[in-house]
Amino acid sequence: MGERARTLTRDGFRRGAGRGTIGLLVAAVALLSMGALLVGPFPLGPFEAIGRLLDAIAGRDAAGDAATTVLVSIRLPRIAGALLVGAALAAAGACYQTLFRNPLVSPDILGVSAGAGLGAVLGIFLSLPVAAIQFMGFAGGLGAVALVGFVAAAIRHGDRTLILVLAGVVVGALTGAATSLLKVLADPYDQLPAITFWLLGSLAGVKGEDIWPAAPVVLAGLVPLVLLRWRINVLSLGDEEARALGIEAARLRLAVVVCATLVTASVVAIAGVVGWVGLVIPHIARMLVGPGFGRLLPVAALLGAAYLLVVDTLARTISSVEVPLGILTAVVGAPFFLWLLARGRRAWA
Amino acid sequence: MTRLQHAVLGLAALATAALVAIVTAPPPAQARTIVDSAGRSVEVPDTVTRVFAAGPPASILVYALKPDALLGWPRAIRGEERPYIAPAYRDLPETGRLTGRGGEANLERVLALKPDLIIDFGSVRDTYVDLANRVQEQTGIPYILVNGRFEETADSLRLVGQALGVAERGEMLARDVEVTFAELDAILADVPQESRPRVYLARGPDGLETGMKGSINTEIIERAGGRNVAEAPGQYGLVRASPEQVILANPDTIITWDRNFHRAVWSDPLWAGIEAVQRKRVYLSPTAPFGWIDRPPSLNRMMGLKWLAGLFYPQRWQGELREEARAFYRLWYHVDLSKGELDGLLEWASGRAP
Numbered sequence: 001m002g003e004r005a006r007t008l009t010r011d012g013f014r015r016g017a018g019r020g021t022i023g024l025l026v027a028a029v030a031l032l033s034m035g036a037l038l039v040g041p042f043p044l045g046p047f048e049a050i051g052r053l054l055d056a057i058a059g060r061d062a063a064g065d066a067a068t069t070v071l072v073s074i075r076l077p078r079i080a081g082a083l084l085v086g087a088a089l090a091a092a093g094a095c096y097q098t099l100f101r102n103p104l105v106s107p108d109i110l111g112v113s114a115g116a117g118l119g120a121v122l123g124i125f126l127s128l129p130v131a132a133i134q135f136m137g138f139a140g141g142l143g144a145v146a147l148v149g150f151v152a153a154a155i156r157h158g159d160r161t162l163i164l165v166l167a168g169v170v171v172g173a174l175t176g177a178a179t180s181l182l183k184v185l186a187d188p189y190d191q192l193p194a195i196t197f198w199l200l201g202s203l204a205g206v207k208g209e210d211i212w213p214a215a216p217v218v219l220a221g222l223v224p225l226v227l228l229r230w231r232i233n234v235l236s237l238g239d240e241e242a243r244a245l246g247i248e249a250a251r252l253r254l255a256v257v258v259c260a261t262l263v264t265a266s267v268v269a270i271a272g273v274v275g276w277v278g279l280v281i282p283h284i285a286r287m288l289v290g291p292g293f294g295r296l297l298p299v300a301a302l303l304g305a306a307y308l309l310v311v312d313t314l315a316r317t318i319s320s321v322e323v324p325l326g327i328l329t330a331v332v333g334a335p336f337f338l339w340l341l342a343r344g345r346r347a348w349a
Numbered sequence: 350m351t352r353l354q355h356a357v358l359g360l361a362a363l364a365t366a367a368l369v370a371i372v373t374a375p376p377p378a379q380a381r382t383i384v385d386s387a388g389r390s391v392e393v394p395d396t397v398t399r400v401f402a403a404g405p406p407a408s409i410l411v412y413a414l415k416p417d418a419l420l421g422w423p424r425a426i427r428g429e430e431r432p433y434i435a436p437a438y439r440d441l442p443e444t445g446r447l448t449g450r451g452g453e454a455n456l457e458r459v460l461a462l463k464p465d466l467i468i469d470f471g472s473v474r475d476t477y478v479d480l481a482n483r484v485q486e487q488t489g490i491p492y493i494l495v496n497g498r499f500e501e502t503a504d505s506l507r508l509v510g511q512a513l514g515v516a517e518r519g520e521m522l523a524r525d526v527e528v529t530f531a532e533l534d535a536i537l538a539d540v541p542q543e544s545r546p547r548v549y550l551a552r553g554p555d556g557l558e559t560g561m562k563g564s565i566n567t568e569i570i571e572r573a574g575g576r577n578v579a580e581a582p583g584q585y586g587l588v589r590a591s592p593e594q595v596i597l598a599n600p601d602t603i604i605t606w607d608r609n610f611h612r613a614v615w616s617d618p619l620w621a622g623i624e625a626v627q628r629k630r631v632y633l634s635p636t637a638p639f640g641w642i643d644r645p646p647s648l649n650r651m652m653g654l655k656w657l658a659g660l661f662y663p664q665r666w667q668g669e670l671r672e673e674a675r676a677f678y679r680l681w682y683h684v685d686l687s688k689g690e691l692d693g694l695l696e697w698a699s700g701r702a703p
Contacts, residue, residue: 042593066596069622074592129609130554187424188446189405189566189644190606193587194553204591205555207619320581321561321588 021289025302029083032306036079036313041320042070073208080215081206082312083305085267086277088218090304091297092260093278094285095225098236098293099256100161107264107278110168110257114175115144116268117199118182124194125182133198134210134269138217140175141265145257147171160239160250200324201272203312214266221263224255225297232256233293276329277304280337287340307333383512386496386505387473389481393491394465397513401459401490403447403469406497406647409639410470412438413522413648413681414506415513420444420462423454426638429703432690433638435683447484456488464490468509470647471497471565497646499568502526506648525680526651530572533658536665537574546661548575549600549625550642552587556603556610556620559590565646573657575602592619600625604642604657606634608702632660635697638682652677656698671695 037053038046044067056072092107100109108114119140123133151167152160179199186192225232231252234242239249264278285300308325311332315323380392400418402408411419416435421444431439445454447467459467469481473494485492493512495505503523510519537545548570552558560566562577564585570577578598579590596619603625605611611633620626634641634653641653655673658666674694678684686694693703 040593041591042597066599066622069618070593070596073618074596124554127607127609128554129613133554187644189640189646190552193558197553197558197589202589204589205557207617316591316593320594321579321584322557322591324589 021295022298022302025299025306029302029306029309032309033079033083036082036309037071037075039313039317040070040075041317042067044070077208077211078203078206078312078316079309080211081203081270082309084211084215084218085203085271085274086281086304086306086308087301088222088263088267088304089274089278090281090285090307091222091225091301092264093304094282094293094296094300095232095256095260096278097282098232098291098296099253099260100165101236101238103283104279106275107260108172108275109165110148110261111144111172111175112141112261112264113268113273113275114172114179115147116141116265117273118175118179119143120198120269120272121179121182121195124191124198125186127191130205131209137269138265141268142261144171144175145261145265149254149257160253197324198272199326201274201326201329202315202322202324203271204316204322206270210270214270217266218263221259221261221266222301225259225263228252228255229294229297236291236293271325274308274325274329276326276333277308280333281307283337284340383493383508385473385493386501386508387478387481387494389478389494391485391491391493393493393512395514397465399462399464399466400513401444401447401462401464401467403454403467403492404471405446405639405645407468407470407495409645409647409649410495410505410509411468411513412683414510414518415515416683418513420464430636430638433678433682433684433686433694438683456484460488460490466490466512467492468495468512469493470495470505470509473497497565499565499572499646499650502648502651503530522648522681529651529654532667533572533574533654536658536662540574540662540665542576546575546602547578547598547600548602548604548661549578549595549598551603551605551610551614551631552607554607554609556605556607556614557590557592557595558587560587560643561585566643568646569642569650569653569657570604573654574661575657595620596623599623601628601630602661603631604634605631606636606640606642606644608633611700611702630660631700633697633700633702635694635702637694637697641698648681651681670698 038044038049048067049071052068052071056068089107096105096107096109097103116137117140120133120137123136128136148164148167148171151171152164155163183192183195186195231247234245234247235249235252242249281304282296282300285296285303289295289299308329311328312325314332315325315328380394383391383393385391398418399420400411401420402411402423405423408419408422416438419438419441421442423444423446425443426434426439444462447454447459447469467484467490469477469492471477473496477494481492481494495509497505503526506519506523506526510516550559550567550570552560559579561584562571562580564587566587567577578600579588601624611631614620614626614631625631636644639645639647639649641656642650652674655668655677656670659668659670671691675686675691678686697703
């Protein structure tokens with residue numbers, strides 16, 4: 001407790017530094033986005049690109065013009081998608097890690113990715129159109145977490161958190177098994193490759209019309225988290241301490257789980273299963289600004305956005321074909337994370 | 350006639366009968382040695398009546414050559430595929446795949462079907478050779494590997510025709526393949542590479558999955574006189590393309606069998622600027638009973654080859670699709686299509702799937 005209290009106070013002292021970090025990160029994300037808009041296999045000089053963009057904003061876009069299509073219909077939605085997905089996964093990861101007071105927790109802990117995977121795979125198995133596959137992914141993610149919630153609520157004894165996590169593991173395993181069953185039953189020459197690619201995650205096909213429905217849902221999940229961030233901070237001290245400070249832990253925990261699930265499910269639905277971001281980015285954020293959730297949430301979200309933007313830009317440029325995101329996030333992230341750990345300025349606190 | 354004469358005549362008759370019996374009786378079951386496409390020498394029984402197809406491509410090969418020997422489909426024939434398979438074979442049981450992606454067939458169940466022979470049609474690389482040897486040792490059932498590359502189709506038909514004891518049918522189908530290939534070669538002889546259609550194979554519901562040039566899934570493009578736009582040295586197999594790369598490649602022809610993609614492509618701004626879409630050259634392949642261009646990569650591609658030749662070279666290719674489809678389904682799939690079924694197939698091939 002003494003250690004905790006000290007960390008919190010230290011976090012208070014670091015508030016000014018945190019604001020500076022956030023400012024820097026916002027600038028970095030903006031710059032990276034501009035840069036990402038200019039790279040890609042389609043040859044497009046920076047001045048031409050800016051000219052096209054201004055034309056498009058002014059409504060003077062020539063229909064069917066390839067360069068404009070590349071900029072406005074492909075790169076812009078894709079960059080928006082990378083920012084949205086990265087921010088959402090990292091924010092959800094930060095929430096769960098704080099909630100469960102455990103650094104090994106990722107947004108998948110309550111089965112949201114497994115559920116979304118099952119929903120989307122079922123959609124592919126039934127040969128549904130893309131929008132329907134995405135919706136089934138979203139619904140599957142919510143459904144899995146709801147199931148975890150019901151199971152945990154039905155068990156009335158033992159450590160609440162532990163039961164929630166165990167229920168998440170069980171539901172995750174079951175949905176994983178159902179997904180594997182569908183893979184076995186799927187047409188190996190048609191559906192199986194599509195399923196495999198989906199489960200590896202990709203933003204290759206993201207369009208404006210995918211972002212528009214997902215963004216409000218992500219915001220609807222993020223805004224309450226931002227508003228509640230100081231209370232969630234208290235939650236990390238444990239239920240009894242929280243109650244002593246006049247906060248109803250169970251209710252707050254439910255709110256956090258619902259919000260983080262909404263956020264995760266909506267982005268997994270458009271990007272597929274992108275691992276690693278939600279696990280590691282919160283750690284890096286914590287190394288930068290400490291464990292206080294008030295700072296952690298925005299910094300993790302911004303870092304996640306920047307990280308996934310960089311990774312996705314690599315995914316679409318380093319090879320003549322797309323590299324699945326799930327592979328790159330790990331390959332790029334793991335050595336970087338190890339390096340950070342080795343420098344070891346701050347341990348998990 | 351004396352008694353002696355009677356006896357002699359009787360003996361002679363008996364001897365003749367015995368001789369006839371010896372000559373016409375089936376010889377005792379003995380094995381022949383077949384050298385398969387991987388160079389393995391396999392002892393195959395003289396009469397093969399029960400064949401287990403290790404995967405979907407092999408099942409089509411066996412079905413085309415000797416349908417009575419086919420023990421089951423790796424994947425049951427369903428729904429709209431049924432009218433295009435002869436009635437006697439529509440309801441063969443589902444046996445699962447022994448090799449390839451997601452092998453799942455249970456060896457015990459394979460044995461319970463008492464096959465004389467297991468056939469795999471596709472890759473003959475080391476993994477598959479090893480797998481074939483293991484299954485053969487474990488079950489004692491001869492297992493032959495047949496090369497599934499498109500160019501090898503005629504040889505593969507002859508090989509399996511011999512193995513199944515239907516060498517004449519194998520020879521006839523092989524000749525049919527060679528005639529089609531030769532006709533294509535003749536019309537393609539003076540078409541320079543630059544003026545051949547640039548083709549993109551769109552797979553998956555968003556059309557962004559494709560097969561690289563040189564992979565078994567796209568061989569048909571080059572064989573029909575097209576150029577696959579997905580080309581990168583050293584890369585094979587199925588990949589995900591980014592829309593930007595598709596725009597950059599700007600294919601003038603897109604082929605697919607995904608109905609969702611085919612329906613969506615016309616109104617999708619991403620695809621709107623692509624030459625193939627502007628020129629209305631996005632073609633939907635029928636998939637009954639099997640895909641025309643792939644899915645699986647087997648003999649079914651011979652139908653797609655004629656279809657693509659007609660689409661790529663309408664001036665040069667002489668065949669008339671309706672007649673080609675009727676003849677192909679009769680010769681290869683043992684079905685006489687009714688007018689309605691043929692209409693359905695042709696509608697499908699012109700973009701209106703059932």
